[in-house]
Amino acid sequence: MSNNRRNFLKQTAAYGATAALGPGLWASAARAESEIDVGVLFSLTGGLSIVEQSLADATLMAIDEINAAGGVMGKKLNPIVEDGASDARTFNERASKLVLRDRVPTVFGCYTSASRKAVLPIFERRNNMLFYPTYYEGFECSKNVVYTGAVPNQQLSNYIPWIINTLGKKKFFIVGSNYIYPREMAKVSKILIEQNGGEWVADEYLELGHSEWGAMVSRIKSSGCDVVLSNVVGDSVIAFYREFRNQGLTHDQLPICATVTSEIEIAAMGAEVAAGSFTSFPYFQAIDTTANNDFVERYRRFVDDSSAVTQHALECSYFQVYLWKQAVEKAGEVTPDAIREGIKGQTFDAPNGKVTVDGENLHTFLTPRIAQWGGNGQGEIIDEYPEPIKPLPYVAYGETDGDLFCSAAGLDSSRL
Amino acid sequence: MFEVLFIGLSLTSVLLLIALGLSITYGAMGVINMAHGELVMIGAYTAVLAGIHLGFNIFLSLPLAFVIAALVGLLIERVVIRRLYGRIIDTLLATWGVAIILQQLIRLEFGLTFFGISIEGLGPGLQNMRVPTFMMEPFDLMGLSIQPYRTFILCVTILLTALTWYLVYRTAIGVQVRAIMRNPQMAAACGIDVRRVSALTFAYGSGLAGVAGVLLAGFRTVMPDMGATVVVDGFLVVVVGGVGSLLGTILSSALLGQINGIVSVFSNDIIARAVVFGVVIAIILWRPRGLFSFKSR
Numbered sequence: 001m002s003n004n005r006r007n008f009l010k011q012t013a014a015y016g017a018t019a020a021l022g023p024g025l026w027a028s029a030a031r032a033e034s035e036i037d038v039g040v041l042f043s044l045t046g047g048l049s050i051v052e053q054s055l056a057d058a059t060l061m062a063i064d065e066i067n068a069a070g071g072v073m074g075k076k077l078n079p080i081v082e083d084g085a086s087d088a089r090t091f092n093e094r095a096s097k098l099v100l101r102d103r104v105p106t107v108f109g110c111y112t113s114a115s116r117k118a119v120l121p122i123f124e125r126r127n128n129m130l131f132y133p134t135y136y137e138g139f140e141c142s143k144n145v146v147y148t149g150a151v152p153n154q155q156l157s158n159y160i161p162w163i164i165n166t167l168g169k170k171k172f173f174i175v176g177s178n179y180i181y182p183r184e185m186a187k188v189s190k191i192l193i194e195q196n197g198g199e200w201v202a203d204e205y206l207e208l209g210h211s212e213w214g215a216m217v218s219r220i221k222s223s224g225c226d227v228v229l230s231n232v233v234g235d236s237v238i239a240f241y242r243e244f245r246n247q248g249l250t251h252d253q254l255p256i257c258a259t260v261t262s263e264i265e266i267a268a269m270g271a272e273v274a275a276g277s278f279t280s281f282p283y284f285q286a287i288d289t290t291a292n293n294d295f296v297e298r299y300r301r302f303v304d305d306s307s308a309v310t311q312h313a314l315e316c317s318y319f320q321v322y323l324w325k326q327a328v329e330k331a332g333e334v335t336p337d338a339i340r341e342g343i344k345g346q347t348f349d350a351p352n353g354k355v356t357v358d359g360e361n362l363h364t365f366l367t368p369r370i371a372q373w374g375g376n377g378q379g380e381i382i383d384e385y386p387e388p389i390k391p392l393p394y395v396a397y398g399e400t401d402g403d404l405f406c407s408a409a410g411l412d413s414s415r416l
Numbered sequence: 417m418f419e420v421l422f423i424g425l426s427l428t429s430v431l432l433l434i435a436l437g438l439s440i441t442y443g444a445m446g447v448i449n450m451a452h453g454e455l456v457m458i459g460a461y462t463a464v465l466a467g468i469h470l471g472f473n474i475f476l477s478l479p480l481a482f483v484i485a486a487l488v489g490l491l492i493e494r495v496v497i498r499r500l501y502g503r504i505i506d507t508l509l510a511t512w513g514v515a516i517i518l519q520q521l522i523r524l525e526f527g528l529t530f531f532g533i534s535i536e537g538l539g540p541g542l543q544n545m546r547v548p549t550f551m552m553e554p555f556d557l558m559g560l561s562i563q564p565y566r567t568f569i570l571c572v573t574i575l576l577t578a579l580t581w582y583l584v585y586r587t588a589i590g591v592q593v594r595a596i597m598r599n600p601q602m603a604a605a606c607g608i609d610v611r612r613v614s615a616l617t618f619a620y621g622s623g624l625a626g627v628a629g630v631l632l633a634g635f636r637t638v639m640p641d642m643g644a645t646v647v648v649d650g651f652l653v654v655v656v657g658g659v660g661s662l663l664g665t666i667l668s669s670a671l672l673g674q675i676n677g678i679v680s681v682f683s684n685d686i687i688a689r690a691v692v693f694g695v696v697i698a699i700i701l702w703r704p705r706g707l708f709s710f711k712s713r
Binding site for chain 2: 047049050053178204205206207209210211212214215216218219222235236238239242243245246247248264265268269270305
């Protein structure tokens with residue numbers, strides 16, 4: 001064990017030294033081969049594998065499709081798949097391996113913020129690129145990450161006004177799992193609630209994985225709120241919706257409006273429990289366009305499961321590979337620096353519609369949508385923005401369209 | 417106020433349900449059964465699978481889960497625990513290993529995934545058990561809102577506790593179990609078949625865990641690692657109540673359940689959890705052997 005570890009450290013140091021020689025090395029390493037190696041890093045084992053396996057599948061499907069259509073600049077993509085094992089430290093080790101030993105120019109991967117934060121130093125120190133497909137809390141501005149999932153303003157800026165104006169609900173009970181994503185979401189929500197003339201009566205948190213919701217739901221009942229804004233994550237979601245129903249609350253009178261509850265959680269809790277509640281995401285499986293129906297069909301064929309569900313992060317995992325392909329073709333070479341320059345302003349017709357990578361903060365323009373869950377486990381899209389909106393990772397701290405904190409020059413930390 | 421007490425009562429019943437089986441295996445046999453949570457999980461999966469493939473509702477699943485969990489318990493006793501009696505730390509490690517094996521069996525669908533076969537209701541994903549609609553709609557009784565499912569859990573717990581009390585204190589086999597609890601060598605000298613009685617006791621405790629699993633499946637998420645948190649709660653109750661004391665187990669789950677319920681309603685769940693742990697530490701400092709314990713000879 002200790003011997004392995006020592007060898008690993010030695011190798012890491014050796015590769016680190018060669019990598020430090022300069023960017024020219026990347027080009028020669030890539031040119032020598034007829035294939036382009038890319039890293040795919042998700043948890044294939046452990047508690048998070050339920051979701052992350054499907055993200056890895058979507059990534060591999062996109063790579064397969066690209067290879068079948070002739071590859072990138074005539075070269076086939078060769079995915080090197082690593083297992084993060086639902087553990088931030090393993091993510092860090094696997095990312096080091098991909099960047100230092102395999103010398104891939106890009107890694108597609110990571111689902112949780114914890115895993116992204118764990119691998120971020122590697123990508124920044126070695127000047128490599130990570131394509132990150134998950135909706136997340138914002139508050140990050142790295143020139144080594146392309147963020148293709150939603151940031152808080154893309155899930156909330158249409159949602160809160162819609163709840164207040166269309167649903168006519170004004171008193172919010174905010175509830176979430178106790179970590180950074182729900183807390184940042186709550187911060188943005190409060191700004192938007194106050195701007196739109198609503199009020200929030202409580203802002204409560206439960207630890208991740210908590211499954212005893214009796215007391216919390218009873219507090220919701222007696223709080224006098226008329227809508228629940230849920231940022232609850234993971235398996236607690238299921239226990240929450242069930243307890244909500246058990247205590248006699250209905251989504252007609254007191255709807256749960258969620259930001260994280262996707263097709264996966266709905267299927268796991270039993271669709272009848274969630275029927276009538278709402279979720280805001282840029283993508284739902286129920287988007288009824290030829291492009292999306294076709295995508296769902298292909299995904300099901302790819303994983304050989306005729307009832308597989310697709311959801312927001314999965315769709316991002318898929319289309320970000322295409323964005324990457326376009327970036328490489330535009331740049332004409334497969335180096336991290338070239339990819340970063342090439343990706344700026346790239347546009348792709350994803351299953352959810354048009355997506356564009358912002359040239360300033362490397363986040364992605366997405367179209368916010370609101371869906372109401374039906375008894376069949378699918379959302380019905382009842383509201384959507386006319387066009388994709390600009391990603392603002394620092395919206396909780398006052399960032400606006402015309403006043404960016406995170407730009408191509410880096411983060412303006414004096415503003416925080 | 418009734419609502420607050422009811423939440424506490426409902427937490428109590430869940431704790432007691434989990435701890436009941438544990439207090440028997442731990443108390444009677446001196447086995448720290450880390451796989452107890454996994455037996456709960458097996459009960460929950462039995463309900464999920466029976467619901468999907470056999471069309472069983474919760475009432476039919478309860479006895480089925482008892483039988484299946486008891487059989488699994490018997491198997492664990494025969495294969496592993498039997499060889500480790502009197503080696504308490506070894507049982508801890510061995511049953512932990514058993515727990516991991518059981519989790520993986522569910523996750524890998526008993527190895528069938530390697531052959532490309534997949535069974536609905538197994539695998540690493542999240543599952544749920546359907547609860548009949550009439551058990552989900554609360555009704556009013558004398559101005560109080562009654563939640564049928566929680567009340568049902570409460571009733572089953574009371575029944576099982578009464579049954580366990582009867583078995584341990586009013587039957588011939590119960591006398592033997594209590595004799596073994598006090599002093600296994602002396603019990604054996606008096607002609608009690610210690611191995612057989614121990615195996616049956618372990619199976620019974622495991623069966624109780626299975627029943628707990630079915631009831632938990634109705635309002636919690638069913639997944640392969642659901643047992644891990646369950647077993648911690650169970651041990652808290654048993655240690656506070658005093659090893660081998662049924663009364664102690666009942667009172668300590670009532671104490672911890674009510675403290676948890678009241679604090680979580682008036683402040684929040686995270687503080688409630690901290691307060692519960694604080695109380696547990698204080699009690700163990702004050703009475704290292706738990707609230708009710710007898711001197712073993």
